[in-house]
Amino acid sequence: MSITYGISDLARELDVTTRAIRFYEEQGMLSPERRGQERIYSAKDLVALKLILRGKRIGFSLAECKELIDLYDPSSGNRRQLETFMEKIAARRAQLEQQLLDIQQMQLELDTAEERCLAAMAETDRKQRVTS
Template structure:
């Protein structure tokens, strides 16, 4: 018999909320069986959730995660999925590199602003001491 999980089992095991799991289900990314009101998740649903969480950790949008998951086709191999994943990794690296450059530029601008403020404060203190 294949492994199955309740929503609370998955939430506990993957350290996420049941609300998050229901959200991914609403987005069409999970499709648990139903037994009355109870959701029964398969091993495939668990793997899908792990992939979603991994994708979110590395900065992929939910749409990108969904695209990658939908590309998986075990009957034809997963070359297309892996190639797309590699493309998205390269894109994400480029975005992060640009963000790093932007942060470094902002730090330089903050350093300059701080230096100007310190000089202005020193001049203000000097003027006040001369006028006192």
Template sequence: MAASTYSISDLARELDITTRAIRFYEEQQMLSPERRGQERIYSAKDKVALKLILRGKRIGFSLAECKELIELYDPVHGNHKQLHTFMSKIAERRAQLEQQLLDIQQMQLELDTAEERCLAALAETDKKQVITS
């Protein structure tokens, strides 16, 4: 039974990305298709790598982090190390997001305070204008 292979347009269509994006990931050495003349032939491993890249991007991983995870992929010996690394990166990303959320909440409080002061100053200015007119 032959392994599944894909053309660049097959992968682009199936994963809803552009062929240009796929070529970019290839340039970054995150994919390694075979060549038949000018045609690129992508393997099931390339498809898995692309899915991992896209998932990583959605959750805020850098390309370097995605590349590290892809390089840990080992279908022969299992992906235990890849999964542990992935879990560690998920925990790091979650901590970053929690800190960003706290930062946003603090900024909202500061905006509320600035807005209240501006409104109070405007009300005071309006009151003075009424008195002097």
């Protein structure tokens, strides 16, 4: 018999709220079985939720996470899923590298603006001392 989880068990296992789990279910990212009102989550749902949480931590959109989940195919060794994941990792890394360059450029511009302000303030103070 395969391992299953109730919503509270899954939430506790991955330290997320039951509300978050229901949201991901509404987005079509999780598909629990139903026993009346009770949701029964499978090991596949656990893996999908782990992938969602990992994807969020590294900046993937929910659409990107859903795309990866939809590629889940254990019969193929998940090759397409892994290849797509690697492509998304490379794209995210390139985006972060560009953001880092942008931040460094902005810091240089802030340094320049600060130096100019300090020089202008010093000049203002010097003029005031001369006229006093």
